[in-house]
Amino acid sequence: MKWKLLMLLLSIELVAGDGAWKENLVYKYKIQSYTKANGGAIVFQGDLSIYPQSDVLLIGKINQAKYGITDGQFLSQDDLDLSDVDMPNELSLNKLFAIHLENAVIRSISVDRSMSKKEIKQLSAIISQLQVDTNAQNLLQSKDNHLPVRGSNNAFYKTMEPDATGNCETHYDISILSDYLIDAHPKWIPLPKLKGQGDFIKIEKTRNFNNCKERNDFLAAYKGRQNDFQSNSNSDEINAQRNTHERSAEQRTSGINSRILSPATRVVISGNLQSYVIQSSATFGKNGDSDDYLEVTLESVQEVQNRPIVSQERLINVGNLAKVFDVEYRDWDRLRPSNETQSNGLQNLQGAEPRCPKAENAEERWSGCYTGFVSGEARCRQSFSMEWEHIEGDMCGFLGLGVKSKCRRSFPGCIDTTCWTPSCSEYPNVPVRCGGSSDCSPGWYRSRCCPSSYQ
Known part of the structure; x- marks a missing residue:
């Protein structure tokens, strides 16, 4: 030996x-x-x-x-x-x-x-x-x-x-x-x-x-x-x-x-x-x-x-290490858990989203890198605020096992509610609800509340 x-x-x-x-x-x-x-x-x-x-x-x-x-x-x-x-x-x-x-x-x-x-x-x-x-x-x-x-x-x-x-x-x-x-x-x-x-x-x-x-x-x-x-x-x-x-x-x-x-x-x-x-x-x-x-x-x-x-x-x-094919993978959100466990009332609340105008020529940024099953809208909200909406997803990390979102500041001036108060009626300065996020425990939902100009 x-x-x-x-x-x-x-x-x-x-x-x-x-x-x-x-x-x-x-x-x-x-x-x-x-x-x-x-x-x-x-x-x-x-x-x-x-x-x-x-x-x-x-x-x-x-x-x-x-x-x-x-x-x-x-x-x-x-x-x-x-x-x-x-x-x-x-x-x-x-x-x-x-x-x-x-x-x-x-x-x-x-x-x-x-x-x-x-x-x-x-x-x-x-x-x-x-x-x-x-x-x-x-x-x-x-x-x-x-x-x-x-x-x-x-x-x-x-x-x-x-x-x-x-x-x-x-x-x-x-x-x-x-x-x-x-x-x-x-x-x-x-x-x-x-x-x-x-x-x-x-x-x-x-x-x-x-x-x-x-x-x-x-x-x-x-x-x-x-x-x-x-x-x-x-x-x-x-x-x-x-x-x-x-x-x-x-x-x-x-x-x-x-x-x-x-x-x-x-x-x-x-x-x-x-x-x-x-x-x-x-x-x-x-x-x-x-x-x-x-x-x-x-x-x-x-x-x-x-x-x-x-x-x-x-x-x-496929060329040198810098020339390998560009990644085209945009379906990250299909991996996140279903929200079917939410109550019927909250499902109806999400489905009744008002048609709020979105800002033109809005700023776009990439969110941070996330390692769990986090929805696109949640990634944008957590990285920035409820002013931002999810546009598309992409991989991140050395091996591309994380996920990030391209976020667009489509709703300037808007804020998000807490998970247990999804109605904007409690926020007189931003009374108009323009969608929201399921970034909560199962059965809960938060809303995006905007100024009256969004009506």
Whole structure:
């Protein structure tokens, strides 16, 4: 057993070719994710297997992809463990896909022709965790660049890199992990024996949404905080580690914090910048009141026993990670619970909605991200006020498992009643009822009350 492990380590270290992937091996990762918002959370987990076919082609498959809704109180990034969480819902992501590489960088993906646009988006978000440009193949010229060189595992540079958020300027900050951080975060390096003669290296990526060739609205609303992953770390240790660079961290990152950034990504690799193993990759984003987190963590690297057989006729190339098909999914409200439990009187009250004039050229905004079965009108009311009405729904969160609404301010000056007083007669300044919301306990209803000018 020890001899086989030694041979595996030698094969990972000595096989020719740059990048993270070696032929005749299979890399198995655990995927975990959550979208936490409005007092609840949607959690996801699955298994990812990568089978390198050559220097330019990887075959992958996701198994056991499932999700569920929780209260979100127990969720923590550094020790996230969803193995005991009830996830009754399955995602149909268990189809073979291909990742096309060029100089170890992901250039495009091919997916099964039967996959929906939403599934392609979810797949691209997961694959984006493996997009690592340690040799600056997508380099953007900058006086701040400190490029990677052989024999050194510290660097800082800018690239134009495609991932699920778009093809945008990306800042790489690469440094050797200190012993303190290794001990403090064992989950970052699940298989330390794969280090070989190299180092444990941390790669922090932040993206500048002010400079994009392509922009993907799937995750466009995020503003990142590049130090989210280090908020609980020893700041002196981090500063000492970063002083090994030619420029200080403060100098290198000047001007970045004031920009709009994508979610922050932390990748930990073992080896060197030319030949390595991706031990873990995690992305954190904050969008208003919602938090998103997605990680892939290495579980094993083994010799291939049964190589998957891919039918090229089943696959279609959908472009780079920023160009995958736009999502067209607008029927979220069909998932919400029925209001049939309401009393007949309240049903009649909803059905007798007056014909109130709506504002012309009204302002439109997207609501926050919701993780439960909340109706469209409730999402708009809770995010803004009863002045706003629901127009359409869309997905949100890293894997698109949350839901948001496009809201229109159609009823300026109107307010909502409490759930137990649906009549506007108690509000003399806004006596006209213009619809309402079922955002109440079963059997209750609230009304939108408007000024007399709405009559």
